[in-house]
Amino acid sequence: MPEELILTDADKIGEGRGRRVYAYPGHPEWIIKLHKPFRKKKLQLLRRQMRYMGRRFGKYRHSIFEAEEYTAMVARTDRIPDFVPGYRGLVMAQGEIGAVFDAIRQPDGQIAPTLRQFLVAEGYSPALEAAINHLWAQVVAFRCVVSDPNLSNALVQRRDDGSLRLWLVDGLGERTVIPIMRMSNWVFHRNTTKSHQIMLERARTVKRG
DSSP states (O other), X not given: XXXXXXXXGGGEEEEOSSEEEEEETTEEEEEEEEEOOOOOOTTHHXXXXXXXXXXXXXXXXXXXXXXXXXXXXXXXXXSOOSSSOOEEEXXXXXXXEEEEEEOOXXXXXXXXXXXXHHHHHHOOOHHHHHHHHHHHHHHHHTTOOBSOOOGGGEEEXXXXXXXXXXXXXXXXXXXXXXXXXXXXXXHHHHHHHHHHXXXXXXXXXXXXX
């Protein structure tokens, strides 16, 4: 990777509450997540002092959570998870530190839509429900901690044979002071089952078009 990248508006793929996402120039197989500054909140200093991960990694903590959970899944299973984009490291871009992940693209080369975008465009279907259920079966198999089942945190990839595959691209890792989901199998399965049902319920309520 080069020491510093120059990004343009043409490279921008999307933007969430905490990060901006860009295509990696010259490497369509990767994307870059640039972190936005913290939004100031009441008692922000106290909040920061109480959050160990916040003190260690500051605004980069979301990508660190993802990278840490990705590595933990590999360590637990000796396998590479195929429902979470691979983490490729950090890079300097536009004077900022960006986290590099694998890009999830469609067969035509376009970035896969979020689950919410897919639902608006194509609606809910038995095939999509099966893909959601398969995603959460993989989450359980790899014991992946998912902190947020938001419909914008998953991408829907249509494969060459027309089948659907979901990828988790955000909301990974435990965001609590005490990592209770890592410590307790019962809590992990209870919370994961709840998140699975929340994603299904939210997906069924999205209006097409």
